[in-house]
Amino acid sequence: MGDRMMRAVLFDRFGGPEVLYVGRVPRPEPAPGEVLVRVRAFSVNGSEVAARSGRLRLFTGRKFPQRVGSDLAGEVAALGAGVADLAVGDRVWGIVGRTGFGSAAEYVTVRAGRLGRVPDGLDPVAAAALPVATTAITALRDKAGLRPGERLLVRGAAGGVGNAAVQLGQAYGAEVTALARAANLDFVRMLGAHHAIDHRAVPPGELGLFDVVFDTAGTDLRAFRRLLKPGGRMVSIAFDPARPAASLGYMAASAVHGRGRVRFFSGNPTRALFDDLARQVADGGLRPAVDKAFPLEETAAAHRALEAGGVRGKYVVRVD
Structure with a gap:
């Protein structure tokens, strides 16, 4: 060669x-x-x-x-x-x-x-x-089992995996709520989000309840887990870089404590x-x-x- x-x-x-x-x-x-x-x-x-x-x-x-x-x-x-x-x-x-x-x-x-x-x-x-969109496919289809008509929340919706999750959520027939910076709200709407919210302006507790929460940030997992409806599923592809051990430990504990397990995985x-x-x-x-x-x-x-x-x-x- x-x-x-x-x-x-x-x-x-x-x-x-x-x-x-x-x-x-x-x-x-x-x-x-x-x-x-x-x-x-x-x-x-x-x-x-x-x-x-x-x-x-x-x-x-x-x-x-x-x-x-x-x-x-x-x-x-x-x-x-x-x-x-x-x-x-x-x-x-x-x-x-x-x-x-x-x-x-x-x-x-x-x-x-x-x-x-x-x-x-x-x-x-x-x-x-x-x-990287393969990660969103795995998260929504295989890990969360997202179904038509369900409410999906995507954190980091304008990012590399998040933008794919917004598009796929819409393609799978879900009602998609996208969290992003204020400057990116028009962008996530263009991708197919039904609701676009500035994550800095609206605290998690005011977002409502969801069937599936897809997290690309790894922070504040406890607050977002509380947004799950009965039978809801939360999937995270990130852990808090400032507190990796505590973040991963919380995900593991969520499998046996409280409502809704936080499923964590990395794309492969x-x-x-x-x-x-x-x-x-x-x-x-x-x-x-x-x-x-x-x-x-x-x-x-x-x-x-x-x-x-x-x-x-x-x-x-x-x-x-």
Whole structure:
């Protein structure tokens, strides 16, 4: 394949966005069951921001340099032994893995089962905004069992997963209430929210009762759990970064104490889930929401923008 080196986004110490830089590392080779993907775009997610800052050092370790990037859109560049259901040149999207990073690079190896084919009509930047939507599918359809006519509350409705939850909730026939910043209320209405509320202006106790609460923030879980109707379900994909042990402990305790368990999970999609995602896109129930696209050299600026708050959909980075 010619040059065996590639560009990748790295950091040599924990810290703010300024620790990120584009360096050169060896291009990986696909192991059996893996696919080498030529990355065309990836999005910036809260988990990698937390990892870069050092808040996940128990999981990522302290060995440097470390990498960022968890999802991707691109093309199959090479196949590892035993991969027969994809071909070189296929346009794919995927996620590196539950705890892995590294898609912020020109190439990355991914287990074949963590990739799906990109639907026709989506360019790489649009496609890179959607893999995290598999988390919303799992949360609403599989974990919460959201049914038509039920009342759904989405926290962080303008964000990467939240915007997908609003769209999917509407597609599943729910009555969707979206919590977002005041500046993003028109945006979440455009996505399909029936009610859009400024989360800073209305306290949880004044929101009413819901069949399903979908949380992307991880804070104030006790207050939002009180909003569940009898038989209601709450699903969270985040824990409080300031109090991770207490936050996760409360979720565990909720399974045996009081009304309504708080279900917590992190996305770990498979090929079948990416096929479901593609069908949602093809059926018009889900469309990509890209706030801004950055070049690879400005990955730090994309991290800085996400940390500043107020994102509408996803910040995506192009790998040209």
